[in-house]
Amino acid sequence: MIDTIAQHPMLAALIALVSLGVIFGGLLGFAAEKFKVHGDPIVEQIDNLLPQTQCGQCGFPGCRPYAQSIADGDAINKCPPGGQNTINAIANLLDVPAPALDEEHGEEEEIKTIAYIREDECIGCTKCIQACPVDAILGAAKLMHTVIVSECTGCDLCVEPCPVDCIDMLPVVQGIVQWHWPTPPATIDLIATSKMSSQEDAA
Amino acid sequence: MQEFAVILVSSILINNYVLVQFLGLCPFMGVSKKLESAIGMSAATTFVLTLTAMASYIVNELVLMPLGLIYLRTIAFILVIAAVVQFTKMFIEKTSPLLYRVLGVFLPLITTNCAVLGVALQNASKDLNFMQSSLYGFGAGAGFSLVLILFSAMRERLAAADIPQPFEGAAIAMITAGLMSLAFMGFSGLV
């Protein structure tokens, strides 16, 4: 049989390639079934790096939807509370370049702020309680509301809904316990265009 | 025994596929930014190379030669390579989604990696037997891994170093690759 096919080169070529294709296609189909993938664990890993303030400044209603969007290819520089550190960490995870923070979504805050309710002016309307994404405000209808400082993430979603505008965002006081040594200044610039000196100029 | 040692030394060091024959430069430059992804990529490519060398030998011996279809070698080998790469892709996606994510488009691009096709075609043109072909394939993969891992380790250090701006990124990487290539050319005449 081989000889007959060998005598008709066109036919030989056709049969050879088609049969090879069929064999490999069959093998791949079998492998596709065996190695089926469910779900997307990448989203979990990206979500672990986000700061969980659930503030919505990235344009998504929470950190997990933004993590999902990053897994689908969205830009990684939309999170102001996370700042440049979070952008670098996500870039490291996904092996993509780390861009600067997208100012459109907000600026990176140097000092963390915590919400504070001026209790004299509070009318007990519960609008801020409904707005807080981590339930950090204690209170009930027609009763005093107050912010639980240890749970507040500083997302400032409660400031808008307050009808008497009695919520302030106060900076957290950094005492001796929170202090740590600052980075020493960079070494002297021998080359004007080196990375360290351009980072210093940008900073 | 000695023959196998010669084949391995030849394909890993003397005729290194990346730095001496300049094949497979695309993943070499593209996946070498992080050590972990480089290790993953080199493992995948070695797997593909060995399997391809074996499969292409079988296809060549059993289908192409008897039917006198030598001129279809390139197409047939590409078919084999594509199937093997697709299989590798599915395997990696299942076992390590992060690696799959990190390799990104470079995983299916192993199909067009000229080193893989180069190994298959070189084996066929040199008329080697099955053992020798597979060893060449494995040696090519090992040589690729060696160079890729070394290069990515260097690139990681370069990323943290204080490089003048005009040289950052691809420029300093190319210079480094050139210097590595010079070093590997020193192996010529070893065997």
Place this chain on the structure above:
Amino acid sequence: MSRTWETPGGVHPPENKLQSMTQSIGHLPIPGTLVIPLHQHIGSPETVDVTIGQTVLKGQKLTTAIHSDNLPVHASTSGTVIAIDDHPVAHPSGLNALCVTIASDGKDQWIERTGIADFRRCGPLDLLQIITDAGIAGMGGAGFPAAIKLSPSNDKTVDTLIINATECEPYITADDAAMRGKTQDLIQGIEVVCHILNGPKRVVIGIEDNKPQAIKALRSYVQESSIKIVPFPTKYPSGGEKQLIYILTGREVPSGGLPIDLGMVCLNIGTLIAIKRAIVDGEPLISRITTVTGEACGVNRNYEVLIGTPISHLLTHNEFDENNCSRLIMGGPMMGFSLTSTDVPVVKTTNCILAPSHSEIPVDTPAQACIRCGLCAEACPVSLLPQQLFWYAQAKDQERLEAHNLFDCIECGACSYVCPSNIPLVQHYRSSKGEIRKANIDKIDADNARQRFEFRKLRLEQADKQRQAKREARRLVTEQARAASSTSQPGSSAADIIAAAQQRAITKKASPDQQKAKLERALLAAQSRLQEAEKRLIEATINGSTKQQTICSASVESARQKVDQAQHRLRELTD
């Protein structure tokens, strides 16, 4: 002679110890005010127990405990409490901390002291409680509560007690002076600790060979059978706990572990003397031996200083010349930190005040680029790779820093000392350690916030489901009621029911007057809110940041819009 091992690395800076050992331990006159910080140890501070204006006696406890890692502070002399507030303290940050300020009355009157001469009759736990109540922290510089270090643990027995008499850092001679001047107190302190630890098999005093007089003094009081005195060659930094353990026993404390893991406890000379004072004399920790040295001070000497003495008091009594002093250092030249003010008080861990002249310790030359010489790796006593740590500290690569054991660095300064480019390596490592710690705390906070968010989502979903269920139930009830009513009144139809509902709605609707009043009230409220917003905008323009101004102007805008809307609605109604 016992065998000693040699630690890797290390440097030999000039010792400069002879200047401060020409006289015996001195005593200073009692300062006018004493500033006693509440937080002088590793752990959390206690709460203040005294009030302003209260008279206190020498050795009186000023605080009460709330947690198990608390350590009290005591009044160092008799007098009146004049302030309990933030005051500059000796900390590299230069920040303030809560302190009790006492104005001394000069009488130096003690509280009633009950010493236990026969301490062997007491159980270890009672003795440990006395040590805690005396406020004894590690006086070698770390400040770890001594009682916690000596507490028995269920699974680890102590078979070796090591007394750290090394004092490897240049200039400091406080322990040397204590060994020569208070030898008997020291030996008694060792006996107390041996009793607390239930008689460890080995008791070793590790001392550098640059202190021959101290070795002689110790040998004259100690029976070699019970306590071994082991001198070893001088090298910096042999005085670190882990380094000393290796030198004396050849065993390494595992990374991230403690000496107790090897069955060893290591205590400083000053701590042992304080323990003796607390148990045998009944005196809490209110003074320590501090070296005052440096060319900018006319007198270099060791003093027994009251805790809380302002540094200025020490300096004035030692002919301090401010113009000659390049900077004031608390601690030694390798591990000490610069002080920004002389108001800061001496605390339990102040072993030295160093006032060098400009020629002695000149101002730092600026750092240059790393030339990869590798001298730092040769000098590191912990066998780390300072060059790699520096590289990754500059790149802020947290993962790689931890992989290179950044947290095993003891911050001794040997690498910075040998660096030919004058790179402040230890500062880089300290900064990286701080950033990593902060990042870990932020991670825990973020995980906590995520949990609360997920729980809130769950709670809202459940509330929603309950509401749905209730609505369903109500709907079923009304349907059944309608079915029941339709069977009893065949005349009712859908149209009748709708008409009845519309009738009810019409009667409920407010009269036009009531509506107008309501809208007028709404308008007034909107106008008052606008006034408030405008007031805040003016305040922000005067003394607020640009961000505050933008926020205020935005809220003024929205308030104005609401006023317009209210006016519009009112006009619609009246038209």
